[in-house]
Amino acid sequence: MRLLVTGGAGFIGSDFTSMALREGAHVTVLDLLTYASGAQFIEAEANAFPGRCDLVRGSILDAKLVSALVKESDAIVHFAAESHNDNSLQDPTLFVHTNVDGTAVLLEAAREHGKRFHHVSTDEVYGDLPLNAPTKFSEHSPYRPSSPYSASKAAADHLVRAWVRSFGLNATISNCSNNYGPRQHVEKLIPRAITERLQGRRPRVYGTGKNVRDWIHVRDHNRGIWDVLLRGRAGHTYLIGADGEASNLDVIRMINELMGYPANDFEWVQDRPGHDLRYAIDASKIRAELGWKPLQTDLREGIAQTINWYEENRAWWEPKKAATEARLSKWGY
Ligand code: NAD
Numbered sequence: 001m002r003l004l005v006t007g008g009a010g011f012i013g014s015d016f017t018s019m020a021l022r023e024g025a026h027v028t029v030l031d032l033l034t035y036a037s038g039a040q041f042i043e044a045e046a047n048a049f050p051g052r053c054d055l056v057r058g059s060i061l062d063a064k065l066v067s068a069l070v071k072e073s074d075a076i077v078h079f080a081a082e083s084h085n086d087n088s089l090q091d092p093t094l095f096v097h098t099n100v101d102g103t104a105v106l107l108e109a110a111r112e113h114g115k116r117f118h119h120v121s122t123d124e125v126y127g128d129l130p131l132n133a134p135t136k137f138s139e140h141s142p143y144r145p146s147s148p149y150s151a152s153k154a155a156a157d158h159l160v161r162a163w164v165r166s167f168g169l170n171a172t173i174s175n176c177s178n179n180y181g182p183r184q185h186v187e188k189l190i191p192r193a194i195t196e197r198l199q200g201r202r203p204r205v206y207g208t209g210k211n212v213r214d215w216i217h218v219r220d221h222n223r224g225i226w227d228v229l230l231r232g233r234a235g236h237t238y239l240i241g242a243d244g245e246a247s248n249l250d251v252i253r254m255i256n257e258l259m260g261y262p263a264n265d266f267e268w269v270q271d272r273p274g275h276d277l278r279y280a281i282d283a284s285k286i287r288a289e290l291g292w293k294p295l296q297t298d299l300r301e302g303i304a305q306t307i308n309w310y311e312e313n314r315a316w317w318e319p320k321k322a323a324t325e326a327r328l329s330k331w332g333y
Protein backbone atom coordinates (compact mmCIF):
# COMPACT_ATOMS: atom_id res chain seq x y z
CA MET A 1 0.00 0.00 0.00
CA ARG A 2 1.35 3.42 -1.00
CA LEU A 3 0.33 6.03 1.55
CA LEU A 4 0.54 9.79 1.28
CA VAL A 5 0.90 11.05 4.87
CA THR A 6 0.40 14.80 5.17
CA GLY A 7 2.03 16.38 8.23
CA GLY A 8 4.08 13.19 8.57
CA ALA A 9 7.02 15.06 10.11
CA GLY A 10 4.87 16.30 13.03
CA PHE A 11 4.30 14.70 16.42
CA ILE A 12 1.51 12.23 15.58
CA GLY A 13 2.19 11.92 11.83
CA SER A 14 5.83 10.92 12.37
CA ASP A 15 4.81 8.18 14.79
CA PHE A 16 2.18 7.01 12.28
CA THR A 17 4.86 6.94 9.55
CA SER A 18 7.14 4.80 11.76
CA MET A 19 4.28 2.40 12.48
CA ALA A 20 3.05 2.18 8.86
CA LEU A 21 6.58 1.42 7.58
CA ARG A 22 6.82 -1.46 10.07
CA GLU A 23 3.44 -2.70 8.82
CA GLY A 24 4.93 -2.91 5.31
CA ALA A 25 3.49 0.25 3.72
CA HIS A 26 5.32 2.61 1.36
CA VAL A 27 5.05 6.10 2.82
CA THR A 28 5.44 9.48 1.12
CA VAL A 29 5.41 12.27 3.69
CA LEU A 30 4.22 15.69 2.50
CA ASP A 31 5.17 18.27 5.11
CA LEU A 32 5.92 21.99 5.07
CA LEU A 33 8.43 21.41 7.90
CA THR A 34 7.08 24.22 10.08
CA TYR A 35 8.39 25.01 13.60
CA ALA A 36 6.49 21.95 14.97
CA SER A 37 8.15 19.35 12.74
CA GLY A 38 11.09 16.97 13.03
CA ALA A 39 12.44 16.19 9.56
CA GLN A 40 15.28 14.14 11.09
CA PHE A 41 12.80 11.51 12.33
CA ILE A 42 11.61 10.89 8.77
CA GLU A 43 15.13 11.02 7.34
CA ALA A 44 16.10 8.31 9.86
CA GLU A 45 13.16 6.16 8.72
CA ALA A 46 14.10 6.72 5.06
CA ASN A 47 17.55 5.31 5.87
CA ALA A 48 16.07 2.38 7.80
CA PHE A 49 13.56 1.53 5.02
CA PRO A 50 15.39 2.28 1.74
CA GLY A 51 13.01 2.87 -1.18
CA ARG A 52 9.92 2.78 1.05
CA CYS A 53 9.95 6.22 2.69
CA ASP A 54 10.14 9.62 0.95
CA LEU A 55 9.97 13.10 2.42
CA VAL A 56 8.59 15.86 0.20
CA ARG A 57 8.89 19.37 1.60
CA GLY A 58 5.84 21.31 0.44
CA SER A 59 2.44 22.65 1.41
CA ILE A 60 -0.95 20.98 1.29
CA LEU A 61 -2.10 24.33 -0.16
CA ASP A 62 -0.06 23.65 -3.33
CA ALA A 63 -2.81 22.06 -5.47
CA LYS A 64 -0.48 21.01 -8.31
CA LEU A 65 1.97 19.26 -6.02
CA VAL A 66 -0.83 17.65 -4.01
CA SER A 67 -2.56 16.32 -7.14
CA ALA A 68 0.69 14.75 -8.42
CA LEU A 69 1.38 13.05 -5.07
CA VAL A 70 -2.21 11.87 -4.59
CA LYS A 71 -2.20 10.37 -8.10
CA GLU A 72 0.75 8.12 -7.13
CA SER A 73 -0.84 6.96 -3.83
CA ASP A 74 -3.42 4.35 -2.86
CA ALA A 75 -4.64 6.32 0.15
CA ILE A 76 -4.14 9.66 1.89
CA VAL A 77 -3.84 9.98 5.68
CA HIS A 78 -4.24 13.66 6.49
CA PHE A 79 -2.50 14.91 9.65
CA ALA A 80 -1.10 18.26 8.44
CA ALA A 81 -2.43 21.15 10.48
CA GLU A 82 -1.66 24.07 12.69
CA SER A 83 -2.35 22.34 16.00
CA HIS A 84 -1.86 24.68 18.98
CA ASN A 85 -4.81 26.48 20.57
CA ASP A 86 -2.71 29.31 22.04
CA ASN A 87 -1.23 30.09 18.60
CA SER A 88 -4.71 30.12 17.07
CA LEU A 89 -5.71 32.93 19.43
CA GLN A 90 -2.83 35.05 18.05
CA ASP A 91 -3.05 34.24 14.33
CA PRO A 92 -6.45 32.69 13.57
CA THR A 93 -6.40 33.13 9.79
CA LEU A 94 -3.29 30.92 9.46
CA PHE A 95 -5.40 28.13 10.99
CA VAL A 96 -8.20 28.72 8.49
CA HIS A 97 -5.79 28.63 5.53
CA THR A 98 -3.91 25.51 6.63
CA ASN A 99 -6.65 23.48 8.29
CA VAL A 100 -9.67 24.40 6.15
CA ASP A 101 -8.31 25.42 2.72
CA GLY A 102 -5.57 22.77 2.94
CA THR A 103 -8.15 20.03 3.59
CA ALA A 104 -10.23 21.26 0.64
CA VAL A 105 -7.18 21.01 -1.66
CA LEU A 106 -6.57 17.41 -0.53
CA LEU A 107 -10.24 16.44 -0.90
CA GLU A 108 -10.32 17.76 -4.44
CA ALA A 109 -7.21 15.78 -5.34
CA ALA A 110 -8.67 12.62 -3.76
CA ARG A 111 -11.88 13.17 -5.74
CA GLU A 112 -10.00 13.84 -8.99
CA HIS A 113 -8.02 10.59 -8.70
CA GLY A 114 -10.65 8.48 -6.88
CA LYS A 115 -8.49 7.74 -3.80
CA ARG A 116 -9.24 6.58 -0.24
CA PHE A 117 -9.00 9.46 2.26
CA HIS A 118 -8.64 9.40 6.02
CA HIS A 119 -8.98 12.67 7.94
CA VAL A 120 -7.33 12.98 11.36
CA SER A 121 -9.40 15.23 13.59
CA THR A 122 -9.82 16.15 17.22
CA ASP A 123 -12.38 15.81 20.02
CA GLU A 124 -12.28 19.61 20.38
CA VAL A 125 -14.75 19.94 17.50
CA TYR A 126 -17.41 18.99 20.09
CA GLY A 127 -16.53 21.89 22.41
CA ASP A 128 -16.20 21.03 26.08
CA LEU A 129 -18.04 19.09 28.81
CA PRO A 130 -18.86 20.18 32.36
CA LEU A 131 -16.39 19.23 35.10
CA ASN A 132 -17.53 16.47 37.44
CA ALA A 133 -20.22 15.07 35.15
CA PRO A 134 -20.38 11.56 33.70
CA THR A 135 -21.07 12.71 30.11
CA LYS A 136 -18.59 11.95 27.30
CA PHE A 137 -18.29 12.84 23.61
CA SER A 138 -19.65 10.29 21.13
CA GLU A 139 -20.02 10.16 17.34
CA HIS A 140 -23.46 11.77 17.87
CA SER A 141 -22.29 14.80 19.86
CA PRO A 142 -23.14 18.15 18.25
CA TYR A 143 -20.33 20.26 16.81
CA ARG A 144 -19.65 23.17 19.19
CA PRO A 145 -16.01 24.29 18.76
CA SER A 146 -14.65 27.04 21.04
CA SER A 147 -11.33 28.28 19.61
CA PRO A 148 -10.15 29.27 16.12
CA TYR A 149 -8.14 26.01 16.10
CA SER A 150 -11.09 23.77 16.96
CA ALA A 151 -13.42 25.75 14.66
CA SER A 152 -10.99 25.22 11.77
CA LYS A 153 -10.85 21.47 12.51
CA ALA A 154 -14.68 21.37 12.71
CA ALA A 155 -14.91 23.14 9.34
CA ALA A 156 -12.51 20.59 7.84
CA ASP A 157 -14.62 17.71 9.22
CA HIS A 158 -17.70 19.23 7.57
CA LEU A 159 -15.87 19.44 4.24
CA VAL A 160 -14.95 15.74 4.46
CA ARG A 161 -18.56 14.83 5.22
CA ALA A 162 -19.78 16.97 2.30
CA TRP A 163 -17.34 15.31 -0.13
CA VAL A 164 -18.61 11.89 1.04
CA ARG A 165 -22.25 12.83 0.61
CA SER A 166 -22.02 14.93 -2.55
CA PHE A 167 -19.25 13.16 -4.46
CA GLY A 168 -19.24 9.66 -2.94
CA LEU A 169 -15.63 10.07 -1.75
CA ASN A 170 -14.37 6.97 0.12
CA ALA A 171 -13.43 8.86 3.28
CA THR A 172 -13.38 8.30 7.03
CA ILE A 173 -12.79 10.64 9.99
CA SER A 174 -11.28 9.93 13.41
CA ASN A 175 -11.64 12.37 16.32
CA CYS A 176 -9.13 11.74 19.09
CA SER A 177 -8.43 13.20 22.52
CA ASN A 178 -5.14 14.67 23.85
CA ASN A 179 -2.06 12.71 22.73
CA TYR A 180 1.21 12.43 24.62
CA GLY A 181 4.49 10.66 23.89
CA PRO A 182 7.81 11.24 22.07
CA ARG A 183 8.36 14.07 19.55
CA GLN A 184 5.59 16.42 20.74
CA HIS A 185 6.51 20.08 20.40
CA VAL A 186 7.52 21.81 23.65
CA GLU A 187 4.62 24.30 23.39
CA LYS A 188 2.17 21.58 24.60
CA LEU A 189 1.43 20.87 28.29
CA ILE A 190 3.34 17.62 28.96
CA PRO A 191 6.55 18.31 26.97
CA ARG A 192 6.57 21.92 28.14
CA ALA A 193 6.45 20.88 31.80
CA ILE A 194 9.09 18.13 31.34
CA THR A 195 11.49 20.43 29.49
CA GLU A 196 10.98 23.26 32.00
CA ARG A 197 12.10 20.83 34.72
CA LEU A 198 15.04 19.64 32.58
CA GLN A 199 16.18 23.27 32.22
CA GLY A 200 15.80 23.99 35.94
CA ARG A 201 12.51 25.92 35.91
CA ARG A 202 9.04 25.21 37.28
CA PRO A 203 6.06 24.08 35.13
CA ARG A 204 3.19 26.57 34.57
CA VAL A 205 -0.48 25.88 35.27
CA TYR A 206 -3.08 27.92 33.36
CA GLY A 207 -6.03 29.32 35.39
CA THR A 208 -7.31 27.00 38.12
CA GLY A 209 -5.61 23.86 36.78
CA LYS A 210 -8.93 22.02 37.14
CA ASN A 211 -9.42 21.60 33.38
CA VAL A 212 -9.54 17.93 32.44
CA ARG A 213 -8.01 16.31 29.36
CA ASP A 214 -8.48 12.66 28.27
CA TRP A 215 -4.89 11.49 27.66
CA ILE A 216 -3.97 8.79 25.13
CA HIS A 217 -0.53 7.55 24.09
CA VAL A 218 0.27 8.62 20.52
CA ARG A 219 0.89 5.01 19.39
CA ASP A 220 -2.56 3.93 20.59
CA HIS A 221 -4.09 6.79 18.58
CA ASN A 222 -2.15 5.70 15.49
CA ARG A 223 -3.12 2.04 15.92
CA GLY A 224 -6.73 3.27 15.89
CA ILE A 225 -6.17 5.30 12.71
CA TRP A 226 -4.59 2.22 11.09
CA ASP A 227 -7.63 0.10 11.95
CA VAL A 228 -10.02 2.73 10.56
CA LEU A 229 -7.92 3.11 7.40
CA LEU A 230 -7.97 -0.63 6.72
CA ARG A 231 -11.34 -1.69 8.08
CA GLY A 232 -13.43 1.43 8.83
CA ARG A 233 -16.75 1.90 7.07
CA ALA A 234 -16.75 4.47 4.25
CA GLY A 235 -18.29 7.76 5.34
CA HIS A 236 -18.06 6.91 9.04
CA THR A 237 -16.58 8.79 11.98
CA TYR A 238 -14.75 6.96 14.80
CA LEU A 239 -13.87 8.51 18.16
CA ILE A 240 -10.55 7.37 19.67
CA GLY A 241 -9.82 7.71 23.39
CA ALA A 242 -8.23 5.65 26.17
CA ASP A 243 -10.30 6.62 29.26
CA GLY A 244 -7.31 8.66 30.43
CA GLU A 245 -9.00 11.61 32.13
CA ALA A 246 -6.77 13.71 34.40
CA SER A 247 -6.84 17.35 35.48
CA ASN A 248 -3.93 19.57 34.47
CA LEU A 249 -2.98 19.77 38.16
CA ASP A 250 -2.88 15.94 38.36
CA VAL A 251 -0.59 15.83 35.31
CA ILE A 252 1.80 18.53 36.55
CA ARG A 253 1.99 16.91 39.99
CA MET A 254 2.73 13.54 38.38
CA ILE A 255 5.55 15.01 36.27
CA ASN A 256 7.03 16.78 39.30
CA GLU A 257 7.01 13.59 41.38
CA LEU A 258 8.42 11.43 38.58
CA MET A 259 11.26 13.95 38.11
CA GLY A 260 12.07 14.10 41.83
CA TYR A 261 10.44 17.44 42.76
CA PRO A 262 7.68 18.25 45.28
CA ALA A 263 4.26 17.70 43.67
CA ASN A 264 3.16 21.32 44.15
CA ASP A 265 6.35 22.94 42.86
CA PHE A 266 4.76 24.83 39.93
CA GLU A 267 3.74 28.38 38.96
CA TRP A 268 0.22 29.65 38.39
CA VAL A 269 -0.20 31.73 35.23
CA GLN A 270 -3.21 33.46 33.67
CA ASP A 271 -5.97 31.42 32.07
CA ARG A 272 -6.39 30.79 28.33
CA PRO A 273 -9.34 32.84 26.94
CA GLY A 274 -12.30 30.55 26.21
CA HIS A 275 -10.44 27.68 27.89
CA ASP A 276 -12.32 24.38 27.36
CA LEU A 277 -13.13 22.76 30.73
CA ARG A 278 -13.15 19.06 30.04
CA TYR A 279 -12.79 16.57 27.18
CA ALA A 280 -13.76 12.90 27.49
CA ILE A 281 -14.23 10.27 24.79
CA ASP A 282 -16.67 7.37 24.58
CA ALA A 283 -14.72 5.02 22.30
CA SER A 284 -17.36 2.24 22.28
CA LYS A 285 -17.81 2.30 18.48
CA ILE A 286 -14.18 1.69 17.49
CA ARG A 287 -13.78 -0.86 20.31
CA ALA A 288 -16.88 -2.85 19.28
CA GLU A 289 -16.68 -2.50 15.49
CA LEU A 290 -12.91 -2.75 14.87
CA GLY A 291 -11.75 -4.49 18.07
CA TRP A 292 -9.37 -1.59 18.85
CA LYS A 293 -8.29 -1.00 22.43
CA PRO A 294 -5.48 1.07 23.96
CA LEU A 295 -2.34 -0.81 25.02
CA GLN A 296 -0.85 1.93 27.25
CA THR A 297 -3.49 2.40 29.95
CA ASP A 298 -1.17 3.51 32.75
CA LEU A 299 -0.74 7.29 32.33
CA ARG A 300 1.97 7.49 35.00
CA GLU A 301 4.05 4.82 33.25
CA GLY A 302 3.48 6.45 29.84
CA ILE A 303 4.58 9.84 31.17
CA ALA A 304 7.67 8.27 32.81
CA GLN A 305 8.68 6.84 29.39
CA THR A 306 8.02 10.22 27.79
CA ILE A 307 10.28 11.94 30.36
CA ASN A 308 13.06 9.48 29.41
CA TRP A 309 12.60 10.34 25.73
CA TYR A 310 12.97 14.09 26.38
CA GLU A 311 16.04 13.45 28.55
CA GLU A 312 17.61 11.50 25.68
CA ASN A 313 16.59 13.79 22.80
CA ARG A 314 17.74 17.23 23.92
CA ALA A 315 19.28 17.86 20.47
CA TRP A 316 15.79 17.97 18.95
CA TRP A 317 13.89 20.08 21.48
CA GLU A 318 16.52 22.40 22.96
CA PRO A 319 16.83 24.58 19.81
CA LYS A 320 13.02 25.03 19.87
CA LYS A 321 12.72 25.80 23.57
CA ALA A 322 13.90 29.40 24.00
CA ALA A 323 11.72 30.82 21.22
CA THR A 324 8.70 28.86 22.52
CA GLU A 325 9.12 30.16 26.07
CA ALA A 326 9.62 33.73 24.80
CA ARG A 327 6.39 33.45 22.80
CA LEU A 328 4.31 31.88 25.62
CA SER A 329 5.60 34.30 28.27
CA LYS A 330 4.82 37.30 26.01
CA TRP A 331 1.20 36.07 25.99
CA GLY A 332 1.14 35.79 29.79
CA TYR A 333 1.71 32.02 30.08
P1 NAD B 1 1.99 19.01 14.97
O1 NAD B 1 1.80 20.49 15.06
O2 NAD B 1 3.00 18.34 15.84
O3 NAD B 1 2.37 18.61 13.46
C1 NAD B 1 1.73 19.18 12.36
C2 NAD B 1 2.58 18.92 11.13
O4 NAD B 1 1.90 19.51 10.01
C3 NAD B 1 3.97 19.56 11.20
O5 NAD B 1 4.97 18.64 10.82
C4 NAD B 1 3.88 20.72 10.21
O6 NAD B 1 5.13 21.02 9.58
C5 NAD B 1 2.86 20.18 9.21
N1 NAD B 1 2.20 21.26 8.45
C6 NAD B 1 1.68 22.42 8.93
N2 NAD B 1 1.20 23.15 7.91
C7 NAD B 1 1.40 22.43 6.78
C8 NAD B 1 1.11 22.67 5.40
N3 NAD B 1 0.52 23.81 4.97
N4 NAD B 1 1.46 21.72 4.50
C9 NAD B 1 2.07 20.56 4.90
N5 NAD B 1 2.39 20.31 6.18
C10 NAD B 1 2.05 21.24 7.10
O7 NAD B 1 0.54 18.39 15.18
P2 NAD B 1 0.10 17.01 15.84
O8 NAD B 1 -0.10 17.22 17.28
O9 NAD B 1 0.98 15.94 15.34
O10 NAD B 1 -1.36 16.84 15.18
C11 NAD B 1 -1.50 16.16 13.93
C12 NAD B 1 -2.98 16.13 13.57
O11 NAD B 1 -3.69 15.43 14.60
C13 NAD B 1 -3.63 17.50 13.46
O12 NAD B 1 -4.54 17.47 12.39
C14 NAD B 1 -4.36 17.67 14.78
O13 NAD B 1 -5.48 18.50 14.64
C15 NAD B 1 -4.76 16.24 15.08
N6 NAD B 1 -4.94 15.89 16.50
C16 NAD B 1 -3.97 16.19 17.41
C17 NAD B 1 -4.13 15.80 18.74
C18 NAD B 1 -3.07 16.09 19.79
O14 NAD B 1 -3.30 15.83 20.95
N7 NAD B 1 -1.90 16.60 19.42
C19 NAD B 1 -5.28 15.13 19.12
C20 NAD B 1 -6.27 14.83 18.16
C21 NAD B 1 -6.07 15.21 16.84
Ligand code: DAU
Pocket: 083, 084, 085, 086, 122, 123, 124, 176, 177, 178, 179, 187, 188, 189, 190, 192, 193, 204, 205, 206, 209, 211, 213, 248, 272, 279, 333
Ligand atom coordinates in the same frame (compact mmCIF):
# COMPACT_ATOMS: atom_id res chain seq x y z
O1 DAU C 1 -8.04 17.34 22.54
C1 DAU C 1 -7.14 17.22 21.47
C2 DAU C 1 -6.29 18.47 21.35
O2 DAU C 1 -5.35 18.43 22.42
C3 DAU C 1 -5.58 18.56 20.01
O3 DAU C 1 -6.55 18.71 18.99
C4 DAU C 1 -4.61 19.73 19.98
O4 DAU C 1 -3.89 19.73 18.76
C5 DAU C 1 -3.65 19.59 21.14
O5 DAU C 1 -2.78 20.73 21.19
C6 DAU C 1 -4.42 19.49 22.46
O6 DAU C 1 -5.09 20.73 22.78
P1 DAU C 1 -5.04 21.36 24.26
O7 DAU C 1 -5.32 22.80 24.16
O8 DAU C 1 -5.85 20.53 25.21
O9 DAU C 1 -3.46 21.07 24.59
P2 DAU C 1 -2.34 21.92 25.35
O10 DAU C 1 -1.18 20.98 25.53
O11 DAU C 1 -2.09 23.23 24.71
O12 DAU C 1 -2.98 22.18 26.78
C7 DAU C 1 -3.47 21.11 27.58
C8 DAU C 1 -4.07 21.71 28.83
O13 DAU C 1 -3.02 22.22 29.67
C9 DAU C 1 -4.98 22.90 28.58
O14 DAU C 1 -6.03 22.86 29.54
C10 DAU C 1 -4.09 24.12 28.83
C11 DAU C 1 -3.16 23.62 29.91
N1 DAU C 1 -1.77 24.15 29.94
C12 DAU C 1 -1.04 24.15 28.79
C13 DAU C 1 0.29 24.54 28.81
C14 DAU C 1 1.12 24.57 27.54
C15 DAU C 1 -1.19 24.49 31.16
O15 DAU C 1 -1.85 24.49 32.22
N2 DAU C 1 0.14 24.88 31.19
C16 DAU C 1 0.90 24.92 30.06
O16 DAU C 1 2.11 25.29 30.13
